[in-house]
Amino acid sequence: MIGAGVAGIQAALDIANHGVQVHLIEREPTIGGHMAMLDKTFPTNDCSMCILSPKMVDVERHPLIRMHTCTEVVGIEGEVGNFSIRLVHHPRYIDEERCNGCGDCEEICPVEVYNRFDAGIGVRKAIYKPHAQIVPNVVIRDREHCIDCGLCYEVCDRDAILHDDEDREQEFTLTVASIVITTGYETFNACGKPQYAYLKIPDVISSMELERMINASGPTGGTLRRLSDGAPPKSLVFIQCVGSRDVAQGRPYCSCVCCMYAIKNAILIKEKNPDIDVTICYMDIRAYGKGYEEYYNRAETLGIRFLRGLPGEIHETADGMEMQIENTETGAVEYLHPDLVVLSVGLQPANGAEELAARLGIPYDETGFFSSPDPKVAPVTTIRPGIYVAGTAASPKDIPDSVMQAEAAAMRAFTDAIRAA
Numbered sequence: 001m002i003g004a005g006v007a008g009i010q011a012a013l014d015i016a017n018h019g020v021q022v023h024l025i026e027r028e029p030t031i032g033g034h035m036a037m038l039d040k041t042f043p044t045n046d047c048s049m050c051i052l053s054p055k056m057v058d059v060e061r062h063p064l065i066r067m068h069t070c071t072e073v074v075g076i077e078g079e080v081g082n083f084s085i086r087l088v089h090h091p092r093y094i095d096e097e098r099c100n101g102c103g104d105c106e107e108i109c110p111v112e113v114y115n116r117f118d119a120g121i122g123v124r125k126a127i128y129k130p131h132a133q134i135v136p137n138v139v140i141r142d143r144e145h146c147i148d149c150g151l152c153y154e155v156c157d158r159d160a161i162l163h164d165d166e167d168r169e170q171e172f173t174l175t176v177a178s179i180v181i182t183t184g185y186e187t188f189n190a191c192g193k194p195q196y197a198y199l200k201i202p203d204v205i206s207s208m209e210l211e212r213m214i215n216a217s218g219p220t221g222g223t224l225r226r227l228s229d230g231a232p233p234k235s236l237v238f239i240q241c242v243g244s245r246d247v248a249q250g251r252p253y254c255s256c257v258c259c260m261y262a263i264k265n266a267i268l269i270k271e272k273n274p275d276i277d278v279t280i281c282y283m284d285i286r287a288y289g290k291g292y293e294e295y296y297n298r299a300e301t302l303g304i305r306f307l308r309g310l311p312g313e314i315h316e317t318a319d320g321m322e323m324q325i326e327n328t329e330t331g332a333v334e335y336l337h338p339d340l341v342v343l344s345v346g347l348q349p350a351n352g353a354e355e356l357a358a359r360l361g362i363p364y365d366e367t368g369f370f371s372s373p374d375p376k377v378a379p380v381t382t383i384r385p386g387i388y389v390a391g392t393a394a395s396p397k398d399i400p401d402s403v404m405q406a407e408a409a410a411m412r413a414f415t416d417a418i419r420a421a
Helices: 006-016 033-037 048-061 104-108 151-155 207-214 258-272 292-301 353-360 399-420
Strands: 022-025 065-068 071-079 082-089 112-114 123-125 170-176 179-181 185-187 204-206 235-242 277-282 305-308 314-317 320-326 333-336 340-345 347-349 387-389
Touching: 006 022, 006 033, 006 048, 006 065, 006 399, 022 071, 033 048, 033 207, 048 065, 071 353, 104 151, 179 353, 179 399, 204 207, 207 258, 207 340, 235 258, 258 277, 258 292, 258 340, 387 399
Parallel strands: 022 065, 179 387, 204 340, 235 277, 235 340, 277 305
Antiparallel strands: 071 082, 082 170, 112 123, 185 347, 314 320, 320 333
């Protein structure tokens, strides 16, 4: 299993529960993927980690699943039933057997740097855990930003923190019957749409930054605020299709989840702060899943405004921000002056997906996602027997669809393992 987001976790559990040994490979320090960053899931508004965290723990405790975090694939040989995968394990500079994840080293560390898990809204230390519920519960030392002050060595009574020369990259090989690719996605960098002034105007943020901001375990404790002055916003505008359905950007595809996660976050904000004026600017609302249309209707009932049209530019004025939008339903030109703008960024292939495809000897389509020779009948297959793809590694999709596709890929991989046994 290459990639340990919710799709990789589900596939690993399905195969292992049928009595087959599974190796779960993840290049990050923890399993869980992007789902661990979310506050709630649509259309039920269930707690994201309440769904994901038990699965993460099940993976850690399962006797037939071996996790390989901080690990990447560097080569592959063989065929279905007898693949040889070369992996490289990047150092944590931590003795994983001794570390109990107490966090004393994290508290005493004086260095604060950009926290990618919090989408830059918060900071982390040079020795850290990405979030409180990580699996495995082991810290990692960021060698690039560590200043070698030595405080972490002194505070760790288990001697779990290693010096640079005690932990090196390790290359090793696994022999497996089949491979499932669940490498997930990255979000579009909104700087690619300069007309929206992302990173130039502080109160223009991405949807992932909003996710972390309204998350109770996030850097602001779930409090919605402007980044410019820390004040709570009185009005908020979502702009849809940022990096999706955009031929000029080379992303003609719909990212499938942007309409729904914008509606979800708008509902969460409106329910907690009824006085905030919330507007969603869109091209088309694509509420195609079970219960999604009702979710959209619920948003309208709460007073969330859906404005059909996208702004040409966002301008910073003396009083805040201004954007001009043509309402394509009425033909009227409107001027909005929001306190906070959220760019609903689309999904794109995970970093390194092209290199991984080359190593595995399988193609990817013109958008960069892994392709299947028969996407309608067998969407989890690739041109190479024994290698399967699931979740957002194949195409943008929501969590339920990712899980269902992971289960389908797991059964294909299980069949290969039984035949090879």
